[in-house]
Amino acid sequence: MRQGKSSFLNMYLTRFAQLPPLHKKVLLGASLLVCITLLLPGQQQTLPQRIPVALDMDALVSSIGTSETEGLDVDQPDFEKTIVSGDTLSRLFTEANVDQQTMYRVLEADLNILALDTLIPGNTIRFWLDDSGQLDRLELYFSAARQVVFSRYEEGGFKVEEINIDGIWQNRALSGEIQGSFYLSAQRIGLNAGEIQRIESMLKEKLNFSRDLRAGDHFSVLMSEQYIDGEMTGNTDILGVMIQRGSSSINAYQNSDGNFYDEQGRSLARAFQRIPLQRNYRISSSFNRHRHHPVTGRTSPHNGTDFATPNGTKVIAPGDGIVSMVTEHRFAGKYVVIDHGNKYRTRYLHLSKALVHKGQRVSRGDVIALSGSTGRITGPHLHYEFHVNGRPVDPMKANIPMASTLSHKQMQAFSQLVQKRKLQMGLV
Numbered sequence: 001m002r003q004g005k006s007s008f009l010n011m012y013l014t015r016f017a018q019l020p021p022l023h024k025k026v027l028l029g030a031s032l033l034v035c036i037t038l039l040l041p042g043q044q045q046t047l048p049q050r051i052p053v054a055l056d057m058d059a060l061v062s063s064i065g066t067s068e069t070e071g072l073d074v075d076q077p078d079f080e081k082t083i084v085s086g087d088t089l090s091r092l093f094t095e096a097n098v099d100q101q102t103m104y105r106v107l108e109a110d111l112n113i114l115a116l117d118t119l120i121p122g123n124t125i126r127f128w129l130d131d132s133g134q135l136d137r138l139e140l141y142f143s144a145a146r147q148v149v150f151s152r153y154e155e156g157g158f159k160v161e162e163i164n165i166d167g168i169w170q171n172r173a174l175s176g177e178i179q180g181s182f183y184l185s186a187q188r189i190g191l192n193a194g195e196i197q198r199i200e201s202m203l204k205e206k207l208n209f210s211r212d213l214r215a216g217d218h219f220s221v222l223m224s225e226q227y228i229d230g231e232m233t234g235n236t237d238i239l240g241v242m243i244q245r246g247s248s249s250i251n252a253y254q255n256s257d258g259n260f261y262d263e264q265g266r267s268l269a270r271a272f273q274r275i276p277l278q279r280n281y282r283i284s285s286s287f288n289r290h291r292h293h294p295v296t297g298r299t300s301p302h303n304g305t306d307f308a309t310p311n312g313t314k315v316i317a318p319g320d321g322i323v324s325m326v327t328e329h330r331f332a333g334k335y336v337v338i339d340h341g342n343k344y345r346t347r348y349l350h351l352s353k354a355l356v357h358k359g360q361r362v363s364r365g366d367v368i369a370l371s372g373s374t375g376r377i378t379g380p381h382l383h384y385e386f387h388v389n390g391r392p393v394d395p396m397k398a399n400i401p402m403a404s405t406l407s408h409k410q411m412q413a414f415s416q417l418v419q420k421r422k423l424q425m426g427l428v
Contacts, residue, residue, distance in 0.1 A: 077126040077139075085121050096127040098135045104330065106138060106150055108376075109158040111331045112303050114347075115140055115148040118325070144228040145235055146390075164390060167228035171239065173425045178217040182209045191221065198341065199241055201322055201361060202260050202268055206250050207243065218244040220425045240421040253418050255410075257401055258343030258388070265406035265414055269341065270364045272319040272400050276348065276384055277307060284308040284381055287394035303392035304347070304385035311380045313371040315348055317362040326354045332383075333375025336368055344400070345390075349383035350375050 079096035081087075093103045110116050119125065124141040138150040138158075147163045176189040186196045199221070200209055207213075222240035226233045242251045252260040252268050260268045285291070285306035290299055321340035328334045334351040352372025362368060373380040386395035406414055422428045 075128075078129045079127040081125055083119050083121050083123045083125065087119075087121075089116060089119075092125055096135075097129070097133065098127060102135050105156070106135070106158050107330050109150055109160045111329075111376075112301055113148060113160055113162055114329065114332060114335075115142075115160075115162070117327055117329060118142075143233045143235070144231060145226060145233040165228055167226045167233060169224045169226055169237070171424055172223050172225060173220065174223060175218065175220040175426070178213050178215055178219070180215075182213055182219075186219070186221075189221075195221075195223075195236060195238065197322065198238055201320070202238075202252055202341065203241065203243070203250060204361075205268065213243075213245065217246075220427065222421055222425045240418075240425055242422075242425065242427060253414075253421050255406070255414055255417065257399075258341065259401045260341070261406060261414065263418055265411045267401070267404045267406075269320045271404050272340075272344075273364065274318070274395065274400075275307070276316050276318045276346065276368075277309065277382070278314055278316060281307040281309050281313070281382075283396075284379075287392075287396065301392075304349070304383045305395055307371075307382045307384065309371040309380065309382045311352055311370075311372050313382065314367045315351065315369040315371055315382060317364055317366045317368050318346060319344070319364050321346075321362055323356045323358055323360045323362060323368070326356060326358050329375060331376040333372065333377070334369075338362060338368070343389055345387040347383075347385040347387070349385075350377050350381065 081092065081095065083092075089103065090100070093100070107116065119140065119142075124139075126139040126141070127135060128137040128139075130136045134152070136152050140148040142148070145165050145167055149161045149163065150158045151161070152158050174189045174191065176185050178185050179188075182200070183196055186199070187193075191199075203209075220240075220242045221238065224237040224239050226235040238254065240251070240253045242249060251262055253263070254260050262268065283305055285302060287302060287305050289301040289303075291302040315336075317338060319340045321338040321344075323336065324339045324345075325335075325337035329349075332349045334354055335347060335349040336351065336354050336356060337348075338346050340346065348369055350372055351369045352374060353370045354368070355370070356362060356366075356368045371380065371382040377383075384395060385392050386398060386400065387393070388398065388400075419428070
């Protein structure tokens with residue numbers, strides 16, 4: 001019996017300790033009130049018999065939780081879906097009961113970001129409608145680090161906001177041994193296909209991955225991984241690579257400018273050229289974050305530089321990279337996107353023809369497209385964008401790498417950085 005009372009008391013104290021602070025205060029206050037009431041004299045001073053009353057803690061806690069959430073207006077979307085293979089934008093808007101004309105107005109707002117074109121399976125799209133059933137807000141959830149929000153203007157049309165969260169970046173060193181292909185060997189230590197492709201593209205001038213590596217060769221990679229609220233976002237950055245082939249080694253380290261250099265400060269990629277054309281053309285519209293749009297009349301950013309090129313002008317890659325997108329947009333027309341490594345990306349809009357395909361590696365000077373007048377524009381031109389760390393910059397003024405080797409002053413800082421990277425990779 002005594003053991004049963006002790007067990008009940010322990011259970012009671014354990015459950016009490018697990019309650020939130022507010023719940024504890026309410027429960028203690030209620031208990032104190034009951035005790036005071038029992039001690040006060042009443043009309044009947046004595047009771048012939050005590051009547052035990054069971055205390056239902058579950059019901060009490062439940063009622064407390066309910067009272068806390070009453071009156072809260074939770075902003076739930078009217079339609080939400082996780083993208084799956086086969087989904088189209090038109091179908092998603094139809095499922096959300098949003099008409100096609102509204103979809104076109106959203107696409108028009110998306111011209112500066114082109115986020116809707118980059119939705120992939122696993123991303124989430126959310127629609128909020130007003131009382132009359134009109135689209136009021138649209139959210140694209142790519143990851144914890146990146147969301148895009150479309151909000152309706154009072155007079156119609158939509159504005160767009162891109163939300164990028166830096167989070168916390170943590171370094172992690174990986175190492176392995178060549179057994180079979182480099183791809184499979186790198187995959188075994190935890191690198192994904194995109195990361196392996198970046199390494200192969202970075203070192204393609206130094207190493208033939210299918211011919212030069214032998215079983216037993218060693219390699220090390222220093223990764224930086226993004227975390228938000230303690231969870232990995234999937235965004236990674238390569239900080240250093242070393243491949244040991246017998247008595248010789250090949251290495252590459254990312255400098256503060258985002259480019260990779262070997263230990264002697266020699267760039268592993270050819271420097272960028274300022275414009276993506278074989279000769280200079282007149283700039284018809286400069287980069288301007290507060291431009292007055294000539295068609296819509298609204299003030300909206302012009303995230304690129306427009307060159308007055310005749311239809312069919314050859315467009316060239318300003319630096320080495322990998323084609324990440326070739327597509328067509330109602331307002332941007334035919335366009336191409338090239339990733340140039342961990343930090344740089346370029347976009348080319350209103351093309352008449354793309355001469356590359358997704359996944360293709362390109363070198364500086366390669367012809368990638370022909371300029372044109374597709375999409376919504378007032379005349380033929382090339383719209384060129386240069387992005388650094390996911391944000392557009394003025395390609396005519398940005399401090400982009402234009403030299404193939406580091407200066408003496410730059411080399412001093414880079415050498416210190418290399419020593420730190422090698423220490424983290426366990427190479428010293």
